[in-house]
Amino acid sequence: MADPLVDAEGFPLSHIDIYQIRYARQKIICLQNDHKNIMKQIEVGLYEYYSSSKVANFNSITKQNASSVKPLQQYKDPFAKVIIVTEGSPAAYAGLKVGDLIVEFGSINVANFKNMKDIGNVVKHSEGCQLNVKLRRNEDYIVTHILPKRWAGPGLLGCNIVEKQMPSSNSEMW
Numbered sequence: 001m002a003d004p005l006v007d008a009e010g011f012p013l014s015h016i017d018i019y020q021i022r023y024a025r026q027k028i029i030c031l032q033n034d035h036k037n038i039m040k041q042i043e044v045g046l047y048e049y050y051s052s053s054k055v056a057n058f059n060s061i062t063k064q065n066a067s068s069v070k071p072l073q074q075y076k077d078p079f080a081k082v083i084i085v086t087e088g089s090p091a092a093y094a095g096l097k098v099g100d101l102i103v104e105f106g107s108i109n110v111a112n113f114k115n116m117k118d119i120g121n122v123v124k125h126s127e128g129c130q131l132n133v134k135l136r137r138n139e140d141y142i143v144t145h146i147l148p149k150r151w152a153g154p155g156l157l158g159c160n161i162v163e164k165q166m167p168s169s170n171s172e173m174w
Contacts, residue, residue, distance in 0.1 A: 049059060090149055
């Protein structure tokens with residue numbers, strides 16, 4: 001995919017069919033973009049299903065089935081912390097501030113968070129698609145939307161997030 005199609009002097013390579021290679025590359029890129037869009041739609045759909053549609057569906061459930069339905073989990077414990085927010089970045093536009101505690105990041109929460117690669121994967125697969133982020137700032141809970149995208153600075157968000165360390169006592173450590 002990344003190999004050059006010209007020699008050192010800039011002339012097309014004679015032993016390959018450049019048209020076929022460019023056509024194949026274009027098809028692969030289109031398929032990758034389609035896959036990326038479908039994965040974004042699935043993530044958004046799952047998030048919407050597990051956040052808002054459950055509330056609407058509770059009204060239509062019969063009383064016989066109501067006892068077997070578990071209510072939607074509301075997470076309140078943070079699993080990560082914002083330590084740097086670059087001015088003019090997608091994170092700054094979303095309203096993230098240094099010291100914000102992340103309770104939910106897209107589909108990630110304290111129950112399914114394993115490591116920082118989880119956040120990286122969600123960001124990478126959500127480029128150009130809004131992500132819901134639930135933050136704890138002081139004692140308040142805030143829900144905002146962040147749009148991972150290419151910008152003038154490094155990364156897609158423009159902020160640094162660190163994993164919450166296990167507390168050694170009753171107080172939280174970072």
